[in-house]
Amino acid sequence: MSVCPYLYVDPDTRKYMCRVLGREVNPFLQPCLSNFVECPAYARVSKEGLPEKVAEAKPEEKVEEATPRVEFPPTSTPADLLLRTISEVEERIRRADEMWRNYAEHIVSTMSNWLRIKQDIERELRKVERLLEFYLQKLEELNVRKTLGLIRLPGEEADELLRRYEEKVSKLSRVREDLVSKLREIESRLQDHRKRIHAILLRPDIAKFKLALTKLEELRNVGKVDEQTYEKIRSEIMYLIPE
Amino acid sequence: MSYTISMDLIKSLYSKYQSSIGTLKSMWESYCKRVIEIASRWELEKILFLEKLVDLTLSRELLEEEYKVLTTKRELGLVTEEEYSKRVDELTDAMRKVKEEIESVVSMIREVDEAIKFHMHTVYALYVFRREDIEKMLRTLDEMRSAGKVREDTYNIVKKDLETILKLSRE
Structure with missing residues (x-):
């Protein structure tokens, strides 16, 4: 391995330092441990020599020497440097693992909450749709009776009733639109996260879900499960199996 | 001695019945108005x-x-026995309550509806509409249906009402 002659470890701070730049460097991101000759700082010093400040600071060093001598503290060898850097990388990997675990746990908990909320939304949607259908029918009936002259409500009351029905229809339509749009939006936003964590976290359970899916098909085929129940359970299982 | 009914007596009796009939007419009109009012509120x-x-x-x-x-x-083995038993108990209890409430509301609607419809149809038939009015309404309703202006379920509800009134109305 080639080591830049200007690299050293500060004995007090234990940081990697560049004698040319006069500051801390990361030898694994910069070319100090490989093709350091391409390093602009090294190239400059090779041509011009070390800056005066550096030269003054270390008067005993002869920067003009063709092969400058690197002064490592007695215990620091290139292998030590590498080991230290490996520890750093290990620490970074450990942090990444922890972040991934936190992320995955967060998504699993969000998905579990969402499944419950989604069921509530779907229930509410059915109620809204049922009521909407009911009020549309009442609105039409009232209009027909009004056209025929069969309604005996005084004019104002009949109009008030019509207005109430129309308001109800408009409000229910708005609620339905909002619920459907929110449902789609959240589903779409969760989709990428689901795919990401399914591939890793749910792997042990996939076999269990696939078996349940096969059994479900059998139950439907022998008529033990009606279509509605089949679809409901199937969509729940499919939600848990990666695509 | 011959017995004769005095003209005064006749006039007096006639006047009494005129007054009673007037009272009945006024009571009938009050009844009809009251029925319409209650039916409207209903x-x-x-x-x-x-x-x-x-x-x-x-x-x-x-x-x-x-x-x-x-x-x-x-x-399918997707819920444990414990989860199943607990939820089934909750569901059974909730279903029983809902069933009772449905029966109660249905019974209330039917009771008020039938009572009001009986009076309303009578009033429509004898006080509000003439027979030809109802027949005309039936024709108009059929035209609306043919033109696709009314759905089948609405058509059936209104038609049933008109036919009941028609049966009660005078020739």
């Missing part, structure tokens, strides 16, 4: 009963669906 407030019924019916359907899903999940 028309406005019945919607609350019906909305409640729609809500309860849907709740019952959802509970029944959940029961079926839960039973199937148990068979």
